[in-house]
Amino acid sequence: MEAGGAGEVDHLAGERATAQFDVDHMKVAWAGSRHAVDVADRMARLVASDPVFRKDNRTMLPRKELFKDTLRKAAHAWKRIVELRLTEEEANLLRLYVDQPGYVDLHWGMFVPAIKGQGTEEQQKKWLPLAYKFQIIGCYAQTELGHGSNVQGLETTATFDPKTDEFVMHSPTLTSSKWWPGGLGKASTHAVVYARLITEGKDYGIHGFIVQLRSLEDHSPLPGVTLGDIGGKFGSGAYNSMDNGVLRFDHVRIPRDQMLMRLSQVTKEGKYVHSNVPKQLLYGTMVFVRQTIVADASKALSRATCIAVRYSAMRKQFGPQTGGPETQVLNYKTQQSRLFPLLASAYAFRFVGEWLKWLYTDVTHKLEAKDFSTLQEAHACTAGLKAVTTSATADGIEECRKLCGGHGYLNSSGLPELFATYVPACTYEGDNVVLLLQVARILMKTVSQLASGKQPVGTMAYMGNVQYLMQCKCGVNTAEDWLSPAAIREVFEARALRMAVNCAQNINRAPSQEEGLYELSPDLLEVAVAHIQLIIVTKFIEKVEQDIPGEGVKEQLRNLCNVYALYLVHKHLGDFLSTGCMTARQGALANQQLGKLYAQLRPNAVALVDAFNYTDHYLGSVLGRYDGNVYPALYDEAWKDPLNDSPVPDGYREHLRPLLKQQLKLSRL
Ligand SMILES: CCCCCCCC/C=C\CCCCCCC/C=C/C(=O)SCCNC(=O)CCNC(=O)[C@H](O)C(C)(C)COP(=O)(O)OP(=O)(O)OC[C@H]1O[C@@H](n2cnc3c(N)ncnc32)[C@H](O)[C@@H]1OP(=O)(O)O
Ligand SMILES: Cc1cc2nc3c(=O)[nH]c(=O)nc-3n(C[C@H](O)[C@H](O)[C@H](O)COP(=O)(O)OP(=O)(O)OC[C@H]3O[C@@H](n4cnc5c(N)ncnc54)[C@H](O)[C@@H]3O)c2cc1C
Secondary structure, eight states, X not given: OOOOOTTOOOTTHHHHHTOOSOHHXXXXXXXXXXXXXXXXXXXXXXXHTOGGGOOTTGGGSOHHHHHHHHHHHHHXXXXXXXXXXOOHHHHHHHHHHHOOOOHHHHIIIIIHHHHXXXXXXXXXXXXXXXXXXXXXXXXXEOOBSSOSSOGGGOOOEEEEETTTTEEEEEOOSGGGSEEOOTTTTTTOSEEEEXXXXXXXXXXXXXEEEEEEOBOTTTOOBOTTEEEEEOOOOSSSSGGGGSOOEEEEESSEEEEGGGBOOSSEEEOTTOOEEEOSSOGGGGGHHHHHHHHHHHHHHHHHHHHHHHHHHHHHHHOEEOOOTTOSSOEEGGGSHHHHHHHHHHHHHHHHHHHHHHHHHHHHHHHHHHHHXXXXXXHHHHHHHHHHHHHHHHHHHHHHHHHHHHHTGGGGGSGGGSHHHHHHHHGGGGXXXXXXXXXXXXXXXXXXXXXXHHTTTOOOOGGGGGGGGXXXXXXXXXXXXXXXXXXXXXXXXXXXXXXXXXXXXXXXXXXXXXXXXXXXXXXXXXXXXXXXXXXXXXHHHHHHHHHHXXXXXXXXXXXXXXXXXXXXXXXXXXXXXXXXXXXXXXXXXXXXXXXXXXXXXXXXXXXGHHHHHHTTOOOHHHHTOSTTOTXXXXXXXXXXXXXTSGGGSSSSOTTIIIIIHHHHHHXXXXXXX
């Protein structure tokens, strides 16, 4: 974990000494509870101390070896989970700290939840114990070569044959090949497959089916099943540890009771029966995973900012004209204005993720009681927050790489791999643009219902305050006035509502609603982003208003919350000005206050990233080392590259020597 052993020097000790808050209590605020800190700490150390979980050579492994290494780590993790009788919470954390994407993510993250959410009690009783004991390995096979976003456009068919009481799974076209599912390529024995249900000659649309793909004896594909990996992906190491796969069916038969029948059923006579529930519950697994992706965004962004803050505190460039020591790059105002908003975003995403988990649990309880009233709210919040947090995190990781200068481009900085692993989060579980358009459609519907007096609820409740928010004027007169949570909240509410109303009015002017939605879709994206940013800011403010123990902890969180909000004001000033929510002078005051907040944050920066409590193993970065002793580590790391195995490279005799000799001969002519 942290260095600090006998004889080791903490190069960042000076930075840690300037912290104005109790780091231990901040760890609790970040993790959620003392218990959460302790369990995470135990699991992180368990992984870091186990040589099987070594990952410093990952980016140098050829794909086949990387995949085998992933299988080995997954099996070893499972062995430790069983041997140590870890709880579900502990096991999840252990897998998190192993930090290598692999089939287990999809097995636990999508296959099991799909059966839980869409399987009947009987089906759960049959399949879940097998999955829980890893007697089967499952994945989530929805996306096809031809369609991903448009789920209703999927082509795989599941045709019911009443003569044998079976479904016939078939891939009628090339574009119907399943394409992308993680774990499908090489590891899974089973999949939840989404296919068009056809019975009595009628197409009833997309439904889920449990299908066995590989033999449980020798792992070979079953008859009629074509399976493989779809090929190498962006970056070295990174998501290449995952076997994203291709799957085709040639009239493969499965028993009728392998259709997931909680939401709708097919009788043995072939009658289609739909339970009296919204058909969107079919998308429930995606809603669940989107919620977990928001929590993961804060983890990925906090890792990147931890690396960049520690490195920026030890790295020195230039000095005062008058001579004297060089300046830590963290002291440059430009470095602070690029880095501190990202640090604040990591905290913001952590707290909104915590809230989203609560919302998801609450909605799930309501659904169990057949109350579907909050389904739309759950969809809008999970889709919108997934889109906004993953886009900001992917951009933020890349910015952290640049903040680390040249060394950030080295694999040993950990940042290239973190970026390459993280960036598909903008695409999987719903392309971010497609998801934001979903949010915008819901906002447009809400605006159109305002006239009829229908009061919006949940995160859209502010829209009910339309009379006030459409004409209110920001009351800020000084930079300090921007420290008022009420002032911040009001401008974010006014901006979001005014953008939504303007857009709705423009859509109404179009020849048809559909044409309006199509023409104005770029504006709709911005409407959705403004609404989602309001949610993040509001949840951060609400968090800071809670009772938070620990000396100085609340003050630091308040500071971070203000940084997050005022940074957004600065970045999206055009929105705030064009909607008349504030004046240009008030915008300038917000920026002035932001500068002051950065200065207050500066002495606390290293301690604020220490509060994430990440081990050096989990960070996987020479630049982000806890002890800040970067240069010897960078130097040592270089010699581990296989290219340095010999002083004269392979290929010298064939390609360099003849070239050099030829040039020598030519020069003598
Ligand atoms: C170095 C190491 C570093 C490690 C870094 C660590 C970082 C890693 C982090 C995390 C790892 C996490 C692992 C994750 C693994 C990822 C695996 C990925 C899996 C997948 O991608 S699975 C496939 C996902 N696919 C999608 O998401 C498809 C997106 N498309 C859709 O969701 C839908 O089709 C649609 C919503 C876009 C459109 O649907 P449809 O055409 O049916 O509907 P509409 O007409 O638009 O809407 C109809 C109606 O339904 C409502 N609706 C839509 N969706 C939902 C929903 N989900 N829930 C509730 N309601 C919904 C919609 O609002 C409409 O309502 P109204 O009729 O208007 O009222
Ligand atoms: C690493 C990774 C892992 C994955 N894992 C799985 C898995 O386990 N299981 C699984 O089933 N799938 C998986 N997927 C597939 C993933 O869910 C889809 O790729 C994703 O939903 C996007 O769909 P698409 O590829 O069809 O993109 P497309 O929809 O083809 O997007 C292409 C472009 O078109 C735009 N676009 C599309 N529709 C619209 C619209 N209506 N309006 C405006 N613009 C639009 C998009 O914004 C994008 O710019 C994975 C993908 C990746 C990258």
